Amino acid sequence: MLNLLRAERLKLQGGRKFWLVVGLVIILPIFQLLNSLSKNHYQGGLTLQVDQVVNGASAVLMSLKSNLLILLLFCAFISFYIGEEFETGTIRNPLSLGTSRLKFYLTKLAVALGLTALTVIVVTGMSMVGYGLVFGFGKMAGVTSYGVYFWLVLVTLFSLLAAGVAVYVAISFMTQKIGSALIWSFVYTIGMGLVPGVFQKINGLESVTWWFTESYLFYVNFTRPQVLDLVPKMLLVSWLTILIASLIGYQWFKRSDIK
Amino acid sequence: MTETILKIQDLVKQYAGRTVIDHVSLEIKRGMIYGLIGENGAGKSTIMRLIMGLTHYDQGQITLFGQHDELGLQAGRRKIGQSIETPALYPELTARQNMAVQAANAGVGESEVTDLLRQMGLSDTGKKLVKNFSLGMRQRLAIAQTLISHPELLILDEPINGLDPAGIIEIRTIIQRLASEQGITVLISSHILDELSQVATDYGILHHGQLIQELSQAELAEKTRRYVDLVVDDAKQAVVVLDQMAITDYTVSDAHRLQIFAAVSVPELTRQLVAADIAVERIGMTNQKLEDYFMSVTEG
Known part of the structure; x- marks a missing residue:
């Protein structure tokens, strides 16, 4: 698997898609900072619940604030990153050298999750520095131990985003085409933002809403310290989603014929 | 007795109820250049994909280097280089980068990349991206890629498809050189039959998914x-x-x-x-x- 990871590194470094994603990930916090500055100029101040990120301390929530942008960015990147292997036929190269499909799948998943972690780190780090310099580091209201809050929120947000990315990986392996993967990943992202809310309106099924990772990204207020009580459930839902999506994606891939 | 490198027995593959490979059996011994002949859709590429484990078969058995269990087949495939259908390359990478990726896939070093590129006449491509290569250059790079893992069997699917006469001669020379100088066994398909007849030592004629005849170069010479x-x-x-x-x-x-x-x-x-x-x-x-x-x- 280390050999495959070495191959992935070479592919990512040599290709343009990776650098495009890196560029966008770097631009994202700068864009959000400029946006906040603009709001600050016209409205006189930022409100924590509305803006989520108002200073250096709350910048840990930048990947939450930008979650839809990050998910859509990865939706496109993963569709190309994996779909291209099928469309150019390059997937035949490692597989025909005796590499098992499980190893191939896990390598792609590991790279995708690694890039998600990198994105969360870069976005959070740059935002903390940028917002800290412009608006001051400040603090999170009601949070007694910022260190604990920071790490738990960071890991949780990574896990929630990683769940979405794992689904994109599964979809790409199932569709084996860039176009189809893009469409279905987009449908999934939008659908998971809307569908879970439906359960809220059905008596007895309200709790189902909270078995979808995007419900937490879209509807939970992370600026309150009470969010830490939800961390175990959020981690469970996230990693369960990653596990189920990967099992389905891998089984589909294992049974499929490679053209 | 010459070692059997690849043995296919009673292989059947169906797509959506349609039989595309119909009880095919064939045997390739070390040193052969086995030409698989057939019109488009006869099943040549499918057989190659079945050998490489890219496609699952419904019936029959494939034996590679004497092994037919899953682990043995995986180990056998490490001794095979393939270029099935179109050259499988990363268009946004250079020739050298493509070679490096394949070396990583194979778990081997990059020390031979320069030599292989030279052998295939691609050493001067520099930073030119593969997407800007001619088809002949891509075919040669695809063959160079297959050689990075020191294969004992080379599977080449339509390697001269779409090439101009000079490109065809180049590929033919490369295949003959690999067979004679490095002792590599070759399974090659082409629908440019007269070209194939200049390279192959043995032939299998595939028609509607069935192997209807096998013959050696001497038998073909007799018949033609x-x-x-x-x-x-x-x-x-x-x-x-x-x-x-x-x-x-x-x-x-x-x-x-x-x-x-x-x-x-x-x-x-x-x-x-x-x-x-x-x-x-x-x-x-x-x-x-x-x-x-x-x-x-x-x-x-």
């Missing part, structure tokens, strides 16, 4: 040797003349047509036939090509 194609009004009368001339190596196709394989003087034969009052409609030397033979086998 030069002969006098003779069309007359009465073949029986012509046979009498041939007997009188002590010509014995001939076949009678129908009531009017004969093929004479023995060395014979065409003017003398014509004179004798006319003297016997036989109307000669056509007489001339013909060299049956692999293409003609393939057509006669598949249409017959």
Whole structure:
């Protein structure tokens, strides 16, 4: 698997898609900072619940604030990153050298999750520095131990985003085409933002809403310290989603014929 | 006894209820250049994908280097280099970067990349991206890629497809060199049959998913040797003349047509036939090509 990871590194470094994603990930916090500055100029101040990120301390929530942008960015990147292997036929190269499909799948998943972690780190780090310099580091209201809050929120947000990315990986392996993967990943992202809310309106099924990772990204207020009580459930839902999506994606891939 | 590298027994593959590989059995021994012949859709690429484990088969058995269990097949595939259908390359990478990726896939170092690129005439491509390569360059790079893992068997699917005459000669030379200098066994498919006949040592004719005939180069030469194609009004009368001339190596196709394989003087034969009052409609030397033979086998 280390050999495959070495191959992935070479592919990512040599290709343009990776650098495009890196560029966008770097631009994202700068864009959000400029946006906040603009709001600050016209409205006189930022409100924590509305803006989520108002200073250096709350910048840990930048990947939450930008979650839809990050998910859509990865939706496109993963569709190309994996779909291209099928469309150019390059997937035949490692597989025909005796590499098992499980190893191939896990390598792609590991790279995708690694890039998600990198994105969360870069976005959070740059935002903390940028917002800290412009608006001051400040603090999170009601949070007694910022260190604990920071790490738990960071890991949780990574896990929630990683769940979405794992689904994109599964979809790409199932569709084996860039176009189809893009469409279905987009449908999934939008659908998971809307569908879970439906359960809220059905008596007895309200709790189902909270078995979808995007419900937490879209509807939970992370600026309150009470969010830490939800961390175990959020981690469970996230990693369960990653596990189920990967099992389905891998089984589909294992049974499929490679053209 | 020559080692059997690849053995396929009773292989069946179906797509949506349609049988695309129909009980195919074949055997490739070390040193062979096995040409798989067939029209488009005959199942050549499918057989290659089945060998490489890219496609699952419904029935039968594949044995690679004497192993047929899953682990043995995986180990066997590490000794195979393949270029199936189009050259599988990363268009946004350079030739060297593509080679480095394949070296990583194979778990080998990059020390031979420079030499392989030189062997394939690609050492001066520098920073040129593969998407800007000609088809011939891509084919050569795909072959170079297959060699990075030191394969004992090379599977090449239509490697001369779409190439100009110079490109075809280049690829043919490379394949012959790999076989003769490095002792690599080759399974090659092409629908440019006369080109294939210049490379292969053995042939398998695939038609509608069935392997309808296997023959060696010597057997093919026998079947496609030069002969006098003779069309007359009465073949029986012509046979009498041939007997009188002590010509014995001939076949009678129908009531009017004969093929004479023995060395014979065409003017003398014509004179004798006319003297016997036989109307000669056509007489001339013909060299049956692999293409003609393939057509006669598949249409017959």
